[in-house]
Amino acid sequence: MTEATEEQVPDGPLGWCLVANVARETPHGESGLDIQHGTKHFRAGTLLWLPPHRWDPGHWRRHAVGRHRGNGRRYVSMVVRVEHLENFRVKGVYSEALVRGINGWDHDPAAPRTLQRPWVREDAQWLADALNEPREPVFVEGRQYALPRVSVPNPPPAELQLDGETLHLARYGTRGAYYSRSAPPVERVPEG
Template sequence: MSTETEAEPLGWCVVANVVAETANGPGGLEIRAGVKRFPAGAKVWVLPPMWANDSDRLMAVGHHHGRGHRLVRVPVRRRHLTGFRVRMIYSPAVLRAIQRPARGQCRPWLWAGHAEAQEYAELWSHGRPLGVRPAV
């Protein structure tokens, strides 16, 4: 049973936080707090992988720190994210940002379920490439 104050779950998603400091520029000599579009510690919703040959970049949705904190969907290097975990999506605005059509996109970017999201959260937490599965 739900009351008017409880939000209905809209789906599962992998979430992470932006690391405190990132190395950028030639030789990684420029140290920044966070990344270009997200501040350090920001919570981002990580979408299912879309690039089979590029395990370093993940598409993420989060509140942009420079443009009125609106939700943006941008690629982020995996090394700039930490604390991968699986959570429910409760915000319709977050769901719209995840599902917003993109150029060349023919399917919505949603996780199939908790099990798939959990598998990738564990792989990314341990720094394994997308195509590598842990030994059973």
């Protein structure tokens, strides 16, 4: 194995990036009851680099760059679900190959060590802290989609105050917390 020369090792990071690992177990299928190890494209534990949004890939999805399950030598770019990721943090980017993968079609061969849209380290750290706090989307009976900008801690509370209305936890599943406007039935205990 050859040692890297001083010209090949950068003095400091070429930029900062939000990173995460692929979760050990990921829910798939209807109701998320099919548990798999990793995802179709990435093994469990794979380090993924999450650059700032180029375009919006959809609700709770992120553009990610990592080493593919089938070819561990090259970086590939995919869209992944945030729920399939864990251990969010900020890391420095040191590799020109990684810079090329993060830049994607914006990569400039004349400036191979330049990130086109780098993270501001504080912004990436704020997002990492927010994503590491386990929160669940909130669904209310009669609505097909989760309420925007409303989430609850994991595990969810039995009651939730929302717009002056008391909602009661009806069920809790892999997709989030489901609340009802009606109170749960009272269980009668026989005397005696």
